[in-house]
Amino acid sequence: MLHSIRAIVNGSTNFILTKMFDENLGFKEALLLAQQLGFAESNPTLDVEGFDALNKWTIFLCHAYGIVTTPDQILFTGIQNIHKSDALVAKARGQQIRLVAQAKKLVDGGVAAFVLPQFVLADNPLSFVKNEYNGVVIESGFADQQFFYGKGAGSFPTASAVLSDLSALRYGYKYEYKKLYHHEPNQLNDDIYLRVYVSFTDVKNIPTEDFEWIEQWHAQEDRKYLSGVIALKKLKTTIWWKENGTSLILEPDPIIENIEVRKLKKKAWNWLDYCRINLI
Numbered sequence: 001m002l003h004s005i006r007a008i009v010n011g012s013t014n015f016i017l018t019k020m021f022d023e024n025l026g027f028k029e030a031l032l033l034a035q036q037l038g039f040a041e042s043n044p045t046l047d048v049e050g051f052d053a054l055n056k057w058t059i060f061l062c063h064a065y066g067i068v069t070t071p072d073q074i075l076f077t078g079i080q081n082i083h084k085s086d087a088l089v090a091k092a093r094g095q096q097i098r099l100v101a102q103a104k105k106l107v108d109g110g111v112a113a114f115v116l117p118q119f120v121l122a123d124n125p126l127s128f129v130k131n132e133y134n135g136v137v138i139e140s141g142f143a144d145q146q147f148f149y150g151k152g153a154g155s156f157p158t159a160s161a162v163l164s165d166l167s168a169l170r171y172g173y174k175y176e177y178k179k180l181y182h183h184e185p186n187q188l189n190d191d192i193y194l195r196v197y198v199s200f201t202d203v204k205n206i207p208t209e210d211f212e213w214i215e216q217w218h219a220q221e222d223r224k225y226l227s228g229v230i231a232l233k234k235l236k237t238t239i240w241w242k243e244n245g246t247s248l249i250l251e252p253d254p255i256i257e258n259i260e261v262r263k264l265k266k267k268a269w270n271w272l273d274y275c276r277i278n279l280i
């Protein structure tokens with residue numbers, strides 16, 4: 001019944017992205033502010049590089065789909081490589097950049113899950129989530145879309161969560177993971193392809209052969225970028241997309257389940273384009 005969950009689960013990274021894009025602060029300045037306000041962990045790389053969101057996502061996966069997994073099984077990165085030029089691209093497209101944790105039930109079975117920066121459209125509820133706030137969008141069979149929103153970091157919300165845990169203990173409340181006992185347990189499924197945007201300074205750092213296809217190239221500016229389709233498994237087994245200042249951001253509707261159908265469509269479009277250019 002639960003088709004998908006998409007969420008912003010780290011307040012510090014969301015705060016930094018908001019300050020960078022809405023107030024033009026530099027990354028370091030925004031991080032310092034997040035630390036001063038008590039949002040960031042003592043070791044802020046846990047927030048910035050996506051570890052905190054990843055750890056939270058493994059707990060979500062257990063609640064949402066009854067999947068017991070470990071963080072090393074899930075594709076992730078943080079916002080450490082997001083560049084000012086990426087923000088400009090987002091602005092030009094009328095979109096925002098968010099660190100989004102997501103899980104989606106696939107047609108062929110299993111659940112795809114990952115934590116990556118993503119371009120979000122203006123009508124996506126996650127684009128309204130600013131500063132240290134968190135948000136979760138759930139899509140399910142009959143209830144359609146539901147959106148949960150609230151503060152994700154800061155002394156008062158954290159203290160309130162701790163107090164509510166203590167009172168839950170006092171009253172003998174217990175967490176239940178009912179979906180763990182489902183007769184056909186869900187499994188993680190990495191057999192999908194992702195639409196990604198990659199920005200970089202030198203094309204020699206980008207193994208273009210790793211892509212199924214590339215849809216767009218922008219090579220004029222100092223910082224170049226491309227949009228293309230790549231296997232999730234390829235991203236899991238390589239690190240070029242996290243190195244040399246390369247920034248990878250998911251496109252708004254990133255998951256492609258059936259690559260063969262898409263490839264055929266792509267070929268058909270290329271052929272039509274060829275006819276248009278050469279015959280008309």
Ligand SMILES: NC(=O)C1=CN([C@@H]2O[C@H](COP(=O)(O)OP(=O)(O)OC[C@H]3O[C@@H](n4cnc5c(N)ncnc54)[C@H](OP(=O)(O)O)[C@@H]3O)[C@@H](O)[C@H]2O)C=CC1
Nearest residue numbers: 011037038039040041042043152153154155157158159161
């Ligand atoms: N800040 C936030 O917005 C949120 C924080 N959290 C979580 O809440 C927890 C606390 O966060 P936060 O207050 O920001 O963290 P801080 O790093 O500011 O504070 C941690 C506190 O724990 C104490 N401490 C650390 N280790 C021990 C130990 N072994 N025994 C006794 N005391 C210890 C530290 O003492 P000392 O200073 O002496 O080292 C310090 O006072 C963390 O796990 C964090 O992930 C969760 C949600 C939001």
Ligand SMILES: N[C@@H](CC=O)C(=O)O
Nearest residue numbers: 010011012039041153
């Ligand atoms: N550092 C975390 C706070 C607690 O989980 C965050 O920024 O969201």
